[in-house]
Amino acid sequence: MPVVLHVDKLCYLVHLKFSSEGDMAQSLQLARQNASTLQSLILESNHHIDVCGLVKGTAGCYATYPLLRILKIFEHLSDSEQHRPVLDGVVPFPGLRHLVIERPYPFDDDTLFRGNAATLKCLGMVLDSPTGSMLCQYKVFTATSHPELQCVNFTQDDIRLPHPFTTAAGFMQFMLSIAPKASVREIGGFFGCTELASTLPLLENHVSIQVLTLVNISLEFWDIIALIKSLPK
Structure with missing residues (x-):
């Protein structure tokens, strides 16, 4: 029997790791919901991961991860021609120390590098x-x-x-x-x-x-x- 994940009930998470064979929309929602407390976030999938969804929610609001120190993204079936958005003025990961992206860089600007030059x-x-x-x-x-x-x-x-x-x-x-x-x-x-x-x-x-x-x-x-x-x- 499939397990129903009630994302809205999972709060104040510190470490989060997702390994998925399908759509990760719910996982990204959970990450945004815990953006203020997360310290490490690892995403792994055999399909496209909408990394922009980590930062920008469906309502258009932006998430900031002030305590996040580790961000790792593993996408095993990547398409280097995929769309790369631009997010002007957004500083989502200001305290990042470890950044690993095993897929084409997901933005057409420096979104992932903003604000963490002193900590990376x-x-x-x-x-x-x-x-x-x-x-x-x-x-x-x-x-x-x-x-x-x-x-x-x-x-x-x-x-x-x-x-x-x-x-x-x-x-x-x-x-x-x-x-x-x-x-x-x-x-x-x-x-x-x-x-x-x-x-x-x-x-x-x-x-x-x-x-x-x-x-x-x-x-x-x-x-x-x-x-x-x-x-x-």
């Missing part, structure tokens, strides 16, 4: 053409922003449009510049070993790196030796 410690996301353009347009990362950011995990999506991130050099340069003090970095993409190997000298000036993980990247033996030699001393 760990960032993981898919970097495609629209996301890269957004980060540059809104100057999300500057030389002095995000002083607490220590862990940066970027996976390059299959970028089909002309974009600086279509080359390993452009992608690596951006990765290393957004958080100069970050000590843990994970890089994933669709680069060949020769192309990536040519960018390894870029690592030499980044002495803060303590852990470097390469995901879905094949390196030949001599490239691995070159990588080891290029790592900060």
Whole structure:
């Protein structure tokens, strides 16, 4: 017998995790309802997750999550061409520390990054053409922003449009510049070993790196030796 969830009776929640095979409208409603108390929120689905629904309710009002420290969104069947809304002037996650988005970035502006430059410690996301353009347009990362950011995990999506991130050099340069003090970095993409190997000298000036993980990247033996030699001393 299916269980009926009375969303209106669930209040003052601190931690919330949803894993769904279908529509998550009710889950998003529950999250908005507990926006003032939530500290961690994890959403996972094999279908499209309307992330805008976390911030904007059906009545048009906006939710703010002042205590939220962890936001993780996992969408296993994503469409990079989906609509990406713009939410002007909204600061929904002002105290965020951990942001992980395993799907195309859901907005066409910096909504998820507003107000948390001083608190964000760990960032993981898919970097495609629209996301890269957004980060540059809104100057999300500057030389002095995000002083607490220590862990940066970027996976390059299959970028089909002309974009600086279509080359390993452009992608690596951006990765290393957004958080100069970050000590843990994970890089994933669709680069060949020769192309990536040519960018390894870029690592030499980044002495803060303590852990470097390469995901879905094949390196030949001599490239691995070159990588080891290029790592900060």
